[in-house]
Amino acid sequence: MYLAEVETRAVQATEVPEVTSCTAKWDSWPASTISHHGQACCEIAREWMLANDFSQLGDAAALTGPRWLPKKYPWGPSPWPMHWCEAVGRKKLDCGAHQAISQELFTARGVQSRPAQFVQQFSEDATRHWGHKWGEDQVPAGWIDGDVIYHEGCAVTVDGDEVKLWDASAGWWIDPQQSGGYGALLNVRIFDPSAEAPQSLSWGGRQLAVNRWNAV
Amino acid sequence: MKIYVSGLYSGGNPQPGVGITRSLRQGYPDATLVGVEYSNRSSGIHWPQLDEVWLQRPWDELNLSAHGDAIRALLDGGALWISGSDLESMWLASVFPEGHANLLTPNAAALARITKPQVEAHEGLPVQIPPYIPTDRSDWDLHAFCRKHDWRVWLKGPYYDAVRTRSWDSFEAVRNALAKVWNTERLFLQSHVTGYEESVMLCAYEGELLGCVRMRKREITEEGKTWAGDVSEVDEAFLTPLRRIIHELNWTGGGELEMVRDADGKLWLLEMNPRFPAWVHGATIAGVNLPALLVEGATGVAAQRPEPGRGEFTRVVVEVPVRSEFPLPPLPEHLGGGAGHSLKHPSGLPALAERLHKLNVLDGGDNESSSGGDAPTVPNTMVEDLLAQDFNRIETPAWVFMESTAVDTFKRAAAMAHTLSTNQTRVTNAYSIKTNPDARLIKLALDSGFMAEGISLLELHKALKVGFRPDQLILNGPGKWWPEGMIPKEQIHAVFCDSAPDLKKTVAALKSGELKAKIVGVRIRTPHIPSRFGIALDTPETFKSLVESIATLPEDTGFGVHFHMASSNIGVKAWWRLFDSMLRWCQSLERLTGRTIEVLDIGGGWFPDDWHNVDHSDFAKAVKRAQAALPNVGQIISEPGKAMAQPTMALAMRVLETQEEDGEITEAVVDASIAELPMYFHYPHRVLTQDRGGDWKTLKRGKSQLMGRLCMEHDVVAANIELPEGTRAGDVLVFCDAGGYDRSMSYVFGRG
Numbered sequence A: 001m002y003l004a005e006v007e008t009r010a011v012q013a014t015e016v017p018e019v020t021s022c023t024a025k026w027d028s029w030p031a032s033t034i035s036h037h038g039q040a041c042c043e044i045a046r047e048w049m050l051a052n053d054f055s056q057l058g059d060a061a062a063l064t065g066p067r068w069l070p071k072k073y074p075w076g077p078s079p080w081p082m083h084w085c086e087a088v089g090r091k092k093l094d095c096g097a098h099q100a101i102s103q104e105l106f107t108a109r110g111v112q113s114r115p116a117q118f119v120q121q122f123s124e125d126a127t128r129h130w131g132h133k134w135g136e137d138q139v140p141a142g143w144i145d146g147d148v149i150y151h152e153g154c155a156v157t158v159d160g161d162e163v164k165l166w167d168a169s170a171g172w173w174i175d176p177q178q179s180g181g182y183g184a185l186l187n188v189r190i191f192d193p194s195a196e197a198p199q200s201l202s203w204g205g206r207q208l209a210v211n212r213w214n215a216v
Numbered sequence B: 001m002k003i004y005v006s007g008l009y010s011g012g013n014p015q016p017g018v019g020i021t022r023s024l025r026q027g028y029p030d031a032t033l034v035g036v037e038y039s040n041r042s043s044g045i046h047w048p049q050l051d052e053v054w055l056q057r058p059w060d061e062l063n064l065s066a067h068g069d070a071i072r073a074l075l076d077g078g079a080l081w082i083s084g085s086d087l088e089s090m091w092l093a094s095v096f097p098e099g100h101a102n103l104l105t106p107n108a109a110a111l112a113r114i115t116k117p118q119v120e121a122h123e124g125l126p127v128q129i130p131p132y133i134p135t136d137r138s139d140w141d142l143h144a145f146c147r148k149h150d151w152r153v154w155l156k157g158p159y160y161d162a163v164r165t166r167s168w169d170s171f172e173a174v175r176n177a178l179a180k181v182w183n184t185e186r187l188f189l190q191s192h193v194t195g196y197e198e199s200v201m202l203c204a205y206e207g208e209l210l211g212c213v214r215m216r217k218r219e220i221t222e223e224g225k226t227w228a229g230d231v232s233e234v235d236e237a238f239l240t241p242l243r244r245i246i247h248e249l250n251w252t253g254g255g256e257l258e259m260v261r262d263a264d265g266k267l268w269l270l271e272m273n274p275r276f277p278a279w280v281h282g283a284t285i286a287g288v289n290l291p292a293l294l295v296e297g298a299t300g301v302a303a304q305r306p307e308p309g310r311g312e313f314t315r316v317v318v319e320v321p322v323r324s325e326f327p328l329p330p331l332p333e334h335l336g337g338g339a340g341h342s343l344k345h346p347s348g349l350p351a352l353a354e355r356l357h358k359l360n361v362l363d364g365g366d367n368e369s370s371s372g373g374d375a376p377t378v379p380n381t382m383v384e385d386l387l388a389q390d391f392n393r394i395e396t397p398a399w400v401f402m403e404s405t406a407v408d409t410f411k412r413a414a415a416m417a418h419t420l421s422t423n424q425t426r427v428t429n430a431y432s433i434k435t436n437p438d439a440r441l442i443k444l445a446l447d448s449g450f451m452a453e454g455i456s457l458l459e460l461h462k463a464l465k466v467g468f469r470p471d472q473l474i475l476n477g478p479g480k481w482w483p484e485g486m487i488p489k490e491q492i493h494a495v496f497c498d499s500a501p502d503l504k505k506t507v508a509a510l511k512s513g514e515l516k517a518k519i520v521g522v523r524i525r526t527p528h529i530p531s532r533f534g535i536a537l538d539t540p541e542t543f544k545s546l547v548e549s550i551a552t553l554p555e556d557t558g559f560g561v562h563f564h565m566a567s568s569n570i571g572v573k574a575w576w577r578l579f580d581s582m583l584r585w586c587q588s589l590e591r592l593t594g595r596t597i598e599v600l601d602i603g604g605g606w607f608p609d610d611w612h613n614v615d616h617s618d619f620a621k622a623v624k625r626a627q628a629a630l631p632n633v634g635q636i637i638s639e640p641g642k643a644m645a646q647p648t649m650a651l652a653m654r655v656l657e658t659q660e661e662d663g664e665i666t667e668a669v670v671d672a673s674i675a676e677l678p679m680y681f682h683y684p685h686r687v688l689t690q691d692r693g694g695d696w697k698t699l700k701r702g703k704s705q706l707m708g709r710l711c712m713e714h715d716v717v718a719a720n721i722e723l724p725e726g727t728r729a730g731d732v733l734v735f736c737d738a739g740g741y742d743r744s745m746s747y748v749f750g751r752g
């Protein structure tokens, strides 16, 4: 910044990409959740996830993303519905599973987290390969639409109504400074079914309405 | 307009000269840009946007006063100078104590106030300084700092260089290397901060902050250098104090504050550099050209504004033609068969540092007053114990039992266990026999209310022989049933199984009546901890099978859980975290197996000072946490080994021979060796000697090497110690802190 000049730099209006059809396609998709058999099989699996997260976190702050999860279970096609005892035995997990498990990990740490759905821009080249990969495993790839994808993550409360968005599969926090392009976040929907749900949450200086799609 | 730009090194850890040049060219297309370098190996001299190159000889060959005069002539002639090197800036500040209107570098007083690691000038900024310790402290204290900070520490040089040192031997090696390169003992150890790195770059002229930007590193090289980043504005909370500080420092030139932002969003200041950073042109690309702004501030000549950019930049590798007037020099010959590679400091910055020490521009160098640092302190009981010995009658090398130190050590441990015990939960010590199986120590343990912990049946029998009852014995370890046929007939206190097969074997022995134990438990290995012991919990499968096998334990024995991880290796904070991690796993085990945990055995592994100085309230809180998590725990067992044994024995040795150089002892051979001090590489030992008046004094670091009697290259028992003047053959040296694994793991070597 040039301090001598009171330079009111024109905020460049970044083009908002066409996304209307995409969000419509995934409008009825709920955020993923892991099922429980109500028996020891799932209880042991779930305890292992939670206790392991405690050990992996070490002395790091509770707001540190659980990157160990996608490191142990890399991102890949997963059949649904999925139970805890099945999830821990898989070699790969998709973003729905990463999201649903991370959600529980944050909650166990005493950190509030809400499921979030993302629409992201990639390229036809990228989605074609993903389509093949999912096809090989005979898992439907309804999350792909042209060069745009549906993805899941966690909206983690930092303070009050301020959240950070955790991409539980990539193992990073999504940068609120978005300017379009490959990998860009186009739309986001944060779920909060509770009665005390706030109207909106603040993410990197912008307001995101809760329980409906927001264009980024 | 003519601008001289120095610091053109452009390797993996680049200087900013090339970036400054590119930015100046953007702002002043017609200016004459002159690159200054002190080595024709610095590839930036070939950057095509430089109109001229002013190549000087490396710093060790330069006549500094002639070079200073030449620069003064350039500045007087109207040229500007932007330095891209910290040391050059420091030198220039000494050449121009009053500054020079055309010299765009900070003054000496300002430089003094940004000295690492304290960076005095940071006061008022919303940043903290990570904990650090200067290396002129005793080795004993430095080791304690590393333990306290979980060995997540950096050893940093005074101007450049920072190396992660994860163990004592790597610390010693890096300290030697850095001290040699920079010719100073003034290094410091600093605690690591986990987080994302960001910087604030600024430029100012005569105390007026002209501009600044924030940059977050988005790609980082293995050396931790920026490879890509994003640029944004500095927020008001940072800007306001920064403006005031720059004014107070009367700063001129570029500058950079290097910081880490932790997960809670707090900023930690690592250093403040008196120059633009190497990524300076990344900000220009993003629309903020600080080198041009600096020149504009100094000259009043308006610079061309850069195009506003997207705020992100990255580096690529670019080949440029070599200037015909500076052909590439030959690559130096491979030294001693090593790999041939380019020099780290081609312009001889270490030589400049040494010359600046001599000129007193910088602290340090040969004229450092107390290069040996502080002498370590020892408890009074150690001195009493040494005074009680008649060393004239002791054949060396000899183990000296430090009796009053031993009595005191066990007394303190007993008192601590007593204080920490509550009605609900008894805290019990169990002496780890293997650490030092000397019968005097086992007897002291017995008399101090300890239990005895063995890792073999032979150890249990030794404890019984010294007077322990069977119900005071704990059996641990992977080879606990060795030797066969020695399981005590009576009921022992506890057995902890080290593996799934061990658990099966133990259950069978209990069922057949061969083994009687009040408590049977498992040793667990929490994830994320490198260890070969205990039942691993790092996969859901092993966890599931553990849960299932605990169900096979007989109902009529109590159940316990054990873990052991040396806090002396992983650090004190990490150990407490592990303790909590174990509690977390114990809760899961209770919940899933339906068995309640009655005994918690937390193992040993503490460095003596950490154990005896442990904050009792920390420990008491941990006992409370254990009670809260596991309400049925009636006993917490700790198994101190070296915390008890290490201070209780010392190794006395005699000097066999000394070698001198310029009247100083450089090497001495002693009659002891690493065969008696196998832990020499793992932690420092306090060394004492008796002065002519009969007083025992601890020795400081110094320039002498103590070599053991063995004909082995690595038999060096002290690499850098200060021997008292007049030390001669026959003098006695005593290495304290040798009563733990030094004693028990010493071996017979070179004795015929």
Ligand SMILES: Cc1ncc(COP(=O)(O)O)c(C=O)c1O
Binding pocket: B432, B435, B453, B476, B477, B564, B566, B603, B604, B605, B606, B639, B640, B641, B642, B643
């Ligand atoms: C189970 C157990 N307890 C206690 C100890 C004693 O450790 P230290 O002598 O480091 O205190 C050890 C050492 O390895 C151990 O494995």
Ligand SMILES: [Zn+2]
Binding pocket: A036, A037, A038, A039, A040, A041, A042, A043, A083, A084, A085, A086
């Ligand atoms: Zn199940």
Ligand SMILES: [Zn+2]
Binding pocket: A094, A095, A096, A150, A151, A152, A169
């Ligand atoms: Zn996805």
